[in-house]
Amino acid sequence: MLVSAECIPCYLQQAINTLEKGEVPRAKWNELLKRLLPLISSLPDDKTPAENSTLVIHRLAEMLGGNDPFFKAKEESNKRALSYIKDLRGTIAGSEDPLFTALKISVAGNVVDLGLFDDFDLTQALEDALKFDFTINDYDRFKQDIAKAETVLIIGDNSGEIVFDRLLAEQLRAMHKEVFYGVKGGFILNDATIQDANTAGLPEVARVITNGNSYLGTVEKYCSEEFLTVFQNADTVISKGQANYESLEGTVLAGEKTYFLLKAKCPLVAKHLGVRYGAIVFKRNAVDSEQLTVNS
Incomplete structure (x- = not known):
């Protein structure tokens, strides 16, 4: 995009x-x-x-001198999200399809984007995510892929929502999948870093790796060799948020094994997806034919 x-x-x-x-x-x-x-x-x-x-x-x-302007805000969003985790774990366990519910809770966390919005209603976002359907819903195909997958990479987005991604990782672990979780190699806006992953308890349920850079999204040429190796070897990839969608959609790197999980918080992203502004989406990547030509 x-x-x-x-x-x-x-x-x-x-x-x-x-x-x-x-x-x-x-x-x-x-x-x-x-x-x-x-x-x-x-x-x-x-x-x-x-x-x-x-x-x-x-x-x-x-x-500004190289310090992290969002440090306090990230701490606050992680703390707030952690206060929900016990109840949400119960919601997932009591649902008809725990994996699907975990995905919806994970995308609800995507509203916790202090880089775009100054305030947010997390309680309402969680209620809405559980109540509303995905406008684009490739979950049936995802279930087929995840049943065969041994390794899964989740590419994280923001602090705060990383806590809800832990719940998704827990479900994948319960399905006996090896789970990797990717974070930024340095701070930018409120994107999740190793420190946020540790606060959220991700190392308890996934192997946390950095992408080796502090670019928004996942830009292949700036990613570390370790991250790219994990990405390429993963059987299934779950990519969180708009910036990862912007930078990965249609790419050969993402291939057909990548699923984008996001809320369309930008009118242009919504238009590109063909959905209304504010819609939640779970979309399988389609490789751009021009990308295939370039990489052939």
């Missing part, structure tokens, strides 16, 4: 959110944002929104 003109305001909004979460004095905002404009105006049109957003956020991080 390539960038569009509508992505430009989002670059600035993410920068503003970063300034706010980093508690940068508001008197400095105009100066810092203006210094980003030359970069934004020169961003390439042949990249994904996730890649271009990363360049903007990395530049802003340099201006």
Whole structure:
């Protein structure tokens, strides 16, 4: 999925959110944002929104001295999500299809995106996810694939929702799958890192690995050899969130074994998926024919 003109305001909004979460004095905002404009105006049109957003956020991080502006916010979102885990584990255990319920709870956690939204109603998001159907639902095919799979890679998205991904990993472990969980190799916005995985207890149910970089999404050329090896060898991949969708959909790396689990929180992503804004989606990847030609 390539960038569009509508992505430009989002670059600035993410920068503003970063300034706010980093508690940068508001008197400095105009100066810092203006210094980003030359970069934004020169961003390439042949990249994904996730890649271009990363360049903007990395530049802003340099201006701010290299500390993690979202550190406190990530801690708070993890703490809040952990307060739900006991009840949600009971909800999953008592459901007709625990794996499907775990997937829906996992996508409900995808609303915990402090990089885009300042506040969120997590209780309502969980209720909605359990009540509403996936607009795109490839679960039947997923069940066939997961029945044959020995290894599963979950590519995480944000702090907070990583706690709900643990519940999904628990279900996969109960099915005797070897589970890997991928996080960022460095901080960017509120994306999950090793520290978030440890807070969520992921190492108890999965082998946690980093992708070796701090780019939004999963950009193959920046990923570590270890991460790519796990990705390529995994029988099934569950990719969380919009940035991973933007950077992986249609790619040969993702292949036909990758399933995108996300809430369409961006109008352009919703349009690309062919769903309404706010829809939840569980979609199997389809490899772009042009990608096959390039890689043949």
